Amino acid sequence: MTKGRMEAFSDGMFAVIITIMVLEMKTPRGTGLAALQPLLPVFFSYVLSFVYVGIYWNNHHHMLNAAERVSGGILWANLHLLFWLSLFPFATGWMGENHLSATPTAAYGFVLLMAAIAYWILQQTIIARHGRDSLLARAVGGDWKGKLSPVLYLASIPLAYVSVWIAAGIYIFVALLWLVPDRRIERVLENKRH
Amino acid sequence: MTKGRMEAFSDGMFAVIITIMVLEMKTPRGTGLAALQPLLPVFFSYVLSFVYVGIYWNNHHHMLNAAERVSGGILWANLHLLFWLSLFPFATGWMGENHLSATPTAAYGFVLLMAAIAYWILQQTIIARHGRDSLLARAVGGDWKGKLSPVLYLASIPLAYVSVWIAAGIYIFVALLWLVPDRRIERVLENKRH
Amino acid sequence: MTKGRMEAFSDGMFAVIITIMVLEMKTPRGTGLAALQPLLPVFFSYVLSFVYVGIYWNNHHHMLNAAERVSGGILWANLHLLFWLSLFPFATGWMGENHLSATPTAAYGFVLLMAAIAYWILQQTIIARHGRDSLLARAVGGDWKGKLSPVLYLASIPLAYVSVWIAAGIYIFVALLWLVPDRRIERVLENKRH
Amino acid sequence: MTKGRMEAFSDGMFAVIITIMVLEMKTPRGTGLAALQPLLPVFFSYVLSFVYVGIYWNNHHHMLNAAERVSGGILWANLHLLFWLSLFPFATGWMGENHLSATPTAAYGFVLLMAAIAYWILQQTIIARHGRDSLLARAVGGDWKGKLSPVLYLASIPLAYVSVWIAAGIYIFVALLWLVPDRRIERVLENKRH
Numbered sequence: 001m002t003k004g005r006m007e008a009f010s011d012g013m014f015a016v017i018i019t020i021m022v023l024e025m026k027t028p029r030g031t032g033l034a035a036l037q038p039l040l041p042v043f044f045s046y047v048l049s050f051v052y053v054g055i056y057w058n059n060h061h062h063m064l065n066a067a068e069r070v071s072g073g074i075l076w077a078n079l080h081l082l083f084w085l086s087l088f089p090f091a092t093g094w095m096g097e098n099h100l101s102a103t104p105t106a107a108y109g110f111v112l113l114m115a116a117i118a119y120w121i122l123q124q125t126i127i128a129r130h131g132r133d134s135l136l137a138r139a140v141g142g143d144w145k146g147k148l149s150p151v152l153y154l155a156s157i158p159l160a161y162v163s164v165w166i167a168a169g170i171y172i173f174v175a176l177l178w179l180v181p182d183r184r185i186e187r188v189l190e191n192k193r194h
Numbered sequence: 195m196t197k198g199r200m201e202a203f204s205d206g207m208f209a210v211i212i213t214i215m216v217l218e219m220k221t222p223r224g225t226g227l228a229a230l231q232p233l234l235p236v237f238f239s240y241v242l243s244f245v246y247v248g249i250y251w252n253n254h255h256h257m258l259n260a261a262e263r264v265s266g267g268i269l270w271a272n273l274h275l276l277f278w279l280s281l282f283p284f285a286t287g288w289m290g291e292n293h294l295s296a297t298p299t300a301a302y303g304f305v306l307l308m309a310a311i312a313y314w315i316l317q318q319t320i321i322a323r324h325g326r327d328s329l330l331a332r333a334v335g336g337d338w339k340g341k342l343s344p345v346l347y348l349a350s351i352p353l354a355y356v357s358v359w360i361a362a363g364i365y366i367f368v369a370l371l372w373l374v375p376d377r378r379i380e381r382v383l384e385n386k387r388h
Numbered sequence: 389m390t391k392g393r394m395e396a397f398s399d400g401m402f403a404v405i406i407t408i409m410v411l412e413m414k415t416p417r418g419t420g421l422a423a424l425q426p427l428l429p430v431f432f433s434y435v436l437s438f439v440y441v442g443i444y445w446n447n448h449h450h451m452l453n454a455a456e457r458v459s460g461g462i463l464w465a466n467l468h469l470l471f472w473l474s475l476f477p478f479a480t481g482w483m484g485e486n487h488l489s490a491t492p493t494a495a496y497g498f499v500l501l502m503a504a505i506a507y508w509i510l511q512q513t514i515i516a517r518h519g520r521d522s523l524l525a526r527a528v529g530g531d532w533k534g535k536l537s538p539v540l541y542l543a544s545i546p547l548a549y550v551s552v553w554i555a556a557g558i559y560i561f562v563a564l565l566w567l568v569p570d571r572r573i574e575r576v577l578e579n580k581r582h
Numbered sequence: 583m584t585k586g587r588m589e590a591f592s593d594g595m596f597a598v599i600i601t602i603m604v605l606e607m608k609t610p611r612g613t614g615l616a617a618l619q620p621l622l623p624v625f626f627s628y629v630l631s632f633v634y635v636g637i638y639w640n641n642h643h644h645m646l647n648a649a650e651r652v653s654g655g656i657l658w659a660n661l662h663l664l665f666w667l668s669l670f671p672f673a674t675g676w677m678g679e680n681h682l683s684a685t686p687t688a689a690y691g692f693v694l695l696m697a698a699i700a701y702w703i704l705q706q707t708i709i710a711r712h713g714r715d716s717l718l719a720r721a722v723g724g725d726w727k728g729k730l731s732p733v734l735y736l737a738s739i740p741l742a743y744v745s746v747w748i749a750a751g752i753y754i755f756v757a758l759l760w761l762v763p764d765r766r767i768e769r770v771l772e773n774k775r776h
Contacts, residue, residue, distance in 0.1 A: 005589060005643055007199060012400075012597030015206030019214065020601065022280050024609070027218070027287040031295035050280070054273045058266070061199055072640070076761070079636045086604050086632070093609040101613035179270070201393060206594075209400030213408065216474050221412070221481040225489035244474070248467045252460070255393055373464075395587060403594030407602065410668050415606070415675040419683035438668070442661045446654070449587055567658070 003070045006078060010060060013082050017089065018053045021046055024093035045096030045108075048171060049088050052112070055178040056085060056119065066136040067126050074129060077122040084115040105167045106160035112171065113153035120146055149174050197264045200272060204254060207276050211283065212247045215240055218287035239290030239302075242365060243282050246306070249372040250279060250313065260330040261320050271319040275312040281305050299361050300354035306365065307347035314340055343368050391458045394466060398448060401470050405477065406441045409434055412481035433484030433496075436559055437476050440500070443566040444473060444507065454524040455514050462517060465510040472503040493555045494548035500559065501541035508534055537562050584652045588660060592642060595664050599671065600635045603628055606675035627678035627690075630753060631670050634694070637760040638667060638701065648718040649708050656711060659704040666697040687749050688742035694753065695735035702728055731756050 025042050028035040060081075067074075091111040094104040123146070127137045152170050160167035219236050222229035254275075261268075285305040288298040317340070321331045346364050354361035413430050416423040448469075455462075479499040482492040511534070515525045540558050548555035607624050610617040642663075649656075673693040676686040705728070709719045734752050742749035 002643070002647065005593065008202060008590060009593045009597055009639060011199065011203045012206050012403075012594050013601055015203055015400075016210055016404075016598055016601040018276075019207055019210040019280055020605065022284060023214065023217070023605070025284050027284065027291055031292045032297055035297075036301075047277075050273075050277055054270070057203060057273075058269055061196070061269075065196065075640055075643075076636070079632075079639075082600075083629075083632055086601055090604060090607050090609065097609055098613045103614055103617075107618075202396060205393065205397045206400050206597075209397055209594075210404055210598075212470075213401055213404040213474055216478060217408065217411070219478050221478065221485055225486045226491055229491075230495075241471075244467075244471055248464070251397060251467075252463055255390070255463075259390065396590060399587065399591045400594050403591055404598055406664075407595055407598040407668055410672060411602065411605070413672050415672065415679055419680045420685055423685075424689075435665075438661075438665055442658070445591060445661075446657055449584070449657075453584065 003064065003067065006070055006075060007064055010078060010082065011057075013086070014053060014057045014060075017082075017085055018050060018057075021049055021053075021089045021092050024089060024096065041099045042093075042096035045092045045100075048175065049092040051175050051179070053085060053088060055175065056081075056115070059119070059178070063123060063126065063136065067130065069129055071125075071129055074122070074125050077118070077125040081115065081118040081122050084111060084118050087111045088115075100164045100168060102161045102164060105164045106157045109153050109156035109160060109167055109171070112174075113150055113157070116146075116150040116153060120150070145177060149177070197258065197261065200264055200269060201258055204272060204276065205251075207280070208247060208251045208254075211279055212244060212251075215243055215247075215283045215286050218283060218290065235293045236287075236290035239286045239294075242369065243286040245369050245373070247279060247282060249369065250275075250309070253313070253372070257317060257320065257330065261324065263323055265319075265323055268316070268319050268323060271312070271316040275309065275316050278305060278309040278312050282309075294358045294362060296355045296358060299358045300351045303347050303350035303354060303361055303365070306368075307344055307351070310340075310344040310347060314344070339371055343371070391452065391455065394458055394463060395452055398466060398470065399445075401474070402441060402445045402448075405470075405473055406438060406445075409437055409441075409477045409480050412477060412484065429487045430481075430484035433480045433488075436563065437480040439563050439567070441473060441476060443563065444469075444503070447507070447566070451511060451514065451524065455518065457517055459513075459517055462510070462513050465506070465513040469503065469506040469510050472499060472506050475499050476503075488552045488556060490549045490552060493552045494545045497541050497544035497548060497555055497559070500562075501538055501545070504534075504538040504541060508538070533565055537565070585646065585649065588652055588657060589646055592660060592664065593639075595668070596635060596639045596642075599664075599667055600632060600639075603631055603635075603671045603674050606671060606678065623681045624675075624678035627674045627682075630757065631674040633757050633761070635667060635670060637757065638663075638697070641701070641760070645705060645708065645718065649712065651711055653707075653711055656704070656707050659700070659707040663697065663700040663704050666693060666700050669693045670697075682746045682750060684743045684746060687746045688739045691735050691738035691742060691749055691753070694756075695732055695739070698728075698732040698735060702732070727759060731759070 025039060025046055028039060088111065091104075091108045095101075095108045098104045123143075127134065130136055152174055156167040156170040159170070219233060219240055222233060282305065285298075285302045289295075289302045292298045317337075321328065324330055346368055350361040350364040353364070413427060413434055416427060476499065479492075479496045483489075483496045486492045511531075515522065518524055540562055544555040544558040547558070607621060607628055610621060670693065673686075673690045677683075677690045680686045705725075709716065712718055734756055738749040738752040741752070
C-alpha cells in the first residue's frame, strides 16, 4: 500500500515535471519558419531533458519494482531525488534560452550531477532496507553506469567553460548510455520467476 | 504491476497536457464580449487539441487494455508518443495566436503527423511483443483509420500554404473519424469474454 | 479496470485544473498588505472555483462509485464534462482580474451552466448504460439540485448585467446547496450493503 | 475504493502544487553566475516550501494509512487542507521575490498556520469517524508537534515585523521538527501487525 502511494506520487511529479518543461518553449512572435529558428536550442534542451526525465522514470520504475518495502527514510530519499528533478525545467529553460552559454550549460550539468547523486542515495537507502543479499542488491551489482555518470557530469561543469559543445556532447553521450533499459534488474527478476 | 505504472504515468501526462493547453488562452484585457473575439481562433485550436488528446487517451486506453505484457521497448515507444503529444500545447498556441496563418497551421499538422507515427510505432511494438495471433493483433486488423490519418496529415502540410481552411478542414475531418470509439478492439474483447 | 483508468485520468485532470487556477493569482509587485487588496476579487474567484471543482470531484466520485460499467459513450461524456471544467481557470481569471465586471461574471455563469449540463449528460449516459432500475438511477431519483442549478446559472447570465452581486450571490448560493454531500447516493449504497 | 480515490486525487494535487512552485523561479536574464544571485531568496523559499509540502504529503500518507473509512466530511476536510496547501506557490513566490520582506514573510507564516489548522481539523474528523479508541487516535496520542507548530506559526506573524530572520528561523526549525517521520503512527501500526 505504502509503496503504491509513493509510486503514485512520484508518477504524478514525473508527469508534471516532464510536461511543464514544454512551457519554457514560449510561443514565437512571428508566423514564418524563421520564427522557429531561435527556438532551436530551447527545443534541443527540451528533447534532452525529456529523455533524461524519461530515463529516471524508467529506472525508478525498475528499481521500485524490485523493492518490497518502503520506510520513512526511503520516502525522503525519493523526495530528495524529485527535488533535483524538479529543477530540470528551470535548468532546461536557462540553458536553452541562452543558446547554451557556458554558465547555464554548466548549471545544467550541476543539476544532472545532483540528481545522479540523489538517485544513488535512494538506491543505497532501498538496498540498506532490503539487505545486501536482496534481489535488488544483486541486480544492481557493479552498477558501472551509476558510477560513471556522476563522474562525467562533474567533468562537464568545468568543460562547459572550455567549450559548451564538449559539455553538451557528454550530456547526450550519458543519455544514450542509459537509454538502453536496465536489463540487469529485468534479468534477475526474470530469473526469480523461473 | 509494470503495465499499471505505465498507465498511471501516461494518464498523468495526458491530464497535464490537456489541461495546460488552456493556459495558452490568456485572460483578455477588456471586459466586453468584444474582448473575447480575438480569442476565437485560440479557442478553436484549444477545442481541436482537446478532442485530439481525448482521442489519443481513448485509443491508448483501449490498446493497453488489450495488451498483457510491457517491455523496455514498449515503455520507450510510449514515451516517444507522449513526447509528440507534449508538443500539442506549443503547436496549439502558435496556430491559435496567429489566427491560423500558413506556417503555424502546417506545423500543427506536422505535430499531428509525428504523433500518429509514434502511435503506430507503439502499436507495432506491443503487437511484436504479443505475437501476430494475439488478441490485439487481430483487434487492430486492417486499421484503415491508422493508415489514412498520417497520409491526410502529411497532405495537410503543403495544403496549409494553399489555404489554411483546407488544412483545418482535414484536422476536423480526421478528428470526427476517430471520435467514433475503436469498436473493433471493444468487439474482439467482448467476444473473448463470451 | 476500464472504470479505474477513467477515474485516474479524471482525478489527474481535476487535480491539475484546481491547482493551476492558483496561477491566475499573480504575485503582487508591492510588499505591503495594500498590495494584496487588488487581489481580493481574484482570491474570491479562486475560492469560489476551488469549491466548485471540489463539488464536481465529490459528486463525480460518488456517481462513479455507484457505476459498474463504462462504455465509449461514457468516456466521451466524461471528457465533455472535463472540457468545461478545464475552462474554469480562464473564467476565474477573467472574472477576478476585472473585479467582477458584468460580462466576465456572466461568462463565468455560462461556464458553470455548460459544466452542469455536461454533468447531467454524463449522469444520463451512465444511467442509460445501467438501466432505469439500477442502483444509480434510484439513487439520483428526483435530483432537484441537478435540475435547479442550471436554471439558476442560466438566470445569472442576464442578471449579471443588472448587478454582478446578484450573479455572485447565485454562484455562492448554489455552491452552498451542493456543499452538502450527495447523501442520496451514499444512503442507497449503504442500504445495499445491509 | 473511496479512500483510494481520495488518496489518488490528493497525490495528484500534492504533485502539481510541489512542481508548479518551481515556476515561480523565473529563468534569469543574464548568463553569468551573478544572474543567479537575485534568485537566491526565491530558491531558499522554494526549498523551504518543497520540504513543507513533502512533510504534509508524508504525514497525510501515514494518517490515511491508519484510517479505514472515509466520509463526506473527511473528503471536505481534506479539500480544505489542499486549499491552503495550494496557496503555497503564491506565498512562496511573494516571499521569495521580495527577498523576505516583513509582510510577505508574515503572509507565508499565515498560510503555514492555516494549513496546520486544516491538517488538525482533518485529523480530528478522521478520529471522530474511527472512534477515540481507534488505532489512529492512539497513534496520534499527545501530538505535541501538531500542537506546537501552529503556536510557533502564529508567533512568527508579528515576529516577522521585528526581524524576518526570526520568522524564517521559526519556519526552518518547525520543518526540521517534522522532518523526523511520524514514528508514532508507524510504531503503533507495526505493533498491530505483530
